Structure formats: structure tokens, C-alpha cells
Amino acid sequence: MVIAEDSVLLRMGVLRLLADEGIETAAAVENGDDLLGAVTEHRPDLAIVDVRMPPTFTDEGLRAALAARAAVPDLPVLVLSQYVEERYAADLLADGRGGVGYLLKERVADVAEFIDAVHRVARGGTCIDQEVIAQLMARKRRNPVDALTPREREVLGLMAQGLSNVAIARSLVVSDGAVEKHIGNIFTKLGLEPSGEEHRRVRAVLAYLER
Structure with a gap:
């Protein structure tokens, strides 16, 4: 088992819970780089990962989890976080390989539920909080x-x-001005901030093609 959690209290708390259940932890780290190094070195049965870790506290944990799954194929990953980081969560859950879970810290009702999730994901199953599913949908x-x-x-x-x-x-048999107005509205509705007309056109087209 490898734990990646920047809060020392939470990190040690999870480590102690696992130890009480007879589950050995090979490494407990506080950032994404160390997570990647730990899973490469120890090849654990499971990595428990927080989403927001140093240095920017945005999505380092999930990005590191994806990198770890790439470096160690079929590495089971259980995300344990306060947040649903939609973009990378979708990437993690959509690879189809199993052995993945995403739990919200404040919604874990009891220790038995958490330990059950640990075993389920480590065996290659899935365990996804309903709130995570709702937000991704x-x-x-x-x-x-x-x-x-x-x-x-x-x-x-x-x-x-x-x-x-x-x-x-x-x-469209309309004026040039009408087209410029429509394109301006498109940029606004797609949330494309001014950064060069051609660049925004490309981004708008990509959004259209991804629809």
C-alpha cells in the first residue's frame, strides 16, 4: 500500500487505520512526485491518493495517479478527497481497467466502509461515491x-x-457585421477570453467538434 496525502494528520490517520486492519503501508508521501517514485519502487497492491497536493494544491494528486497507472499498469488507485476534480476523475474512471475508486472524505460513514472500499479496489473492483457520479454525469x-x-x-x-x-x-446571406456579432457571442458563451482571434477560433471549433 502507498498513501499520498499532504496533511500529516490525515496521512498518519489513514496509515494507522490500515495498520489496525493488518494492512501494511510501504510508503506514505505528501506530493505527486513522491507518489510516482513510491509506486514505481514498491509496486503496491493499492495507492490511496488525495487530489490537491503541493505545490499548487489543485489537481496534482489525480495527475500523479494517472501517471502512476501509466508507469505501473493495472495499479489500483483509490482517490480519497474533499473535492471532485471532474476532468482528471473522468480520465481515471474511463480507462476501463478497473481497480479504481473515488471517495469523498466527508461522506465516508465509518471505518468498515472505508476498509471495504480499500479491499474492493485492491482486488480490481470499483467503488465510486454517488456524489462523484452525479457531478461527472x-x-x-x-x-x-x-x-x-x-x-x-x-x-x-x-x-x-x-x-x-x-x-x-x-x-448565410447576411452582413459581415452580423457574422462578427455572432462570432463574438460564440466566444462569450464558450468562455473564450481574448487571446488572439485565430487562437479563439481554433478553440471554438474544437469545442464544436468535441460536442
């Missing part, structure tokens, strides 16, 4: 392209074909 349903009007989606579709503003205006 909501993320799947949310697509900013869906907020566009039919005309804006039409404009974006023509952008995806590589048409210029002038060509789009000619195709």
Missing part, C-alpha cells in the same frame, strides 16, 4: 455549445469548415 451533460442559438451553431459549423467571416456572410 452533470459535467457530461454540460456542453457550452448547447447554449448557442441555432444561428450561432450554424456559424460555428461554417467556422469548423475553415470559412472566413466574409465567406460565412456570403453563405
Whole structure:
């Protein structure tokens, strides 16, 4: 077993819980780099990983878990966190290899439930908190392209074909100004901040293609 948790109290608490159940911990670390080193060295039956760890406390834990699964194929990973980091959680759960769990710390009802999850994931099963599932399903349903009007989606579709503003205006039989207004609305609804017109067009098209 390897534990990756930046809070020393939580790290030692989980270590003690596992020890009380006769589960040996090969390493208990506080950051993603050390997690990767530990799983590569020890090849554990399971890695228990927090999401937010040093240095930025955003998504280092999940990114390290994905890297660990790549470095040690079929490494079981149990994420134990206060947060649902949707993007990387979806990547972790979607690889189809099993041996993965995601529990929210405040929703673990008792020690027996946690230990059961540890054994289940270590055996190659899954254990996903219902709140995690709900948030990931909501993320799947949310697509900013869906907020566009039919005309804006039409404009974006023509952008995806590589048409210029002038060509789009000619195709839709509207003015150049109308096309510029539609494209401005598209950028706003897709949350694309000003960073160069061409760059935003590419990002908008990618959002359209991923829909």
C-alpha cells in the first residue's frame, strides 16, 4: 500500500487505520512526485491518493495517479478527497481497467466502509461515491455549445469548415457585421477570453467538434 496525502494528520490517520486492519503501508508521501517514485519502487497492491497536493494544491494528486497507472499498469488507485476534480476523475474512471475508486472524505460513514472500499479496489473492483457520479454525469451533460442559438451553431459549423467571416456572410446571406456579432457571442458563451482571434477560433471549433 502507498498513501499520498499532504496533511500529516490525515496521512498518519489513514496509515494507522490500515495498520489496525493488518494492512501494511510501504510508503506514505505528501506530493505527486513522491507518489510516482513510491509506486514505481514498491509496486503496491493499492495507492490511496488525495487530489490537491503541493505545490499548487489543485489537481496534482489525480495527475500523479494517472501517471502512476501509466508507469505501473493495472495499479489500483483509490482517490480519497474533499473535492471532485471532474476532468482528471473522468480520465481515471474511463480507462476501463478497473481497480479504481473515488471517495469523498466527508461522506465516508465509518471505518468498515472505508476498509471495504480499500479491499474492493485492491482486488480490481470499483467503488465510486454517488456524489462523484452525479457531478461527472452533470459535467457530461454540460456542453457550452448547447447554449448557442441555432444561428450561432450554424456559424460555428461554417467556422469548423475553415470559412472566413466574409465567406460565412456570403453563405448565410447576411452582413459581415452580423457574422462578427455572432462570432463574438460564440466566444462569450464558450468562455473564450481574448487571446488572439485565430487562437479563439481554433478553440471554438474544437469545442464544436468535441460536442
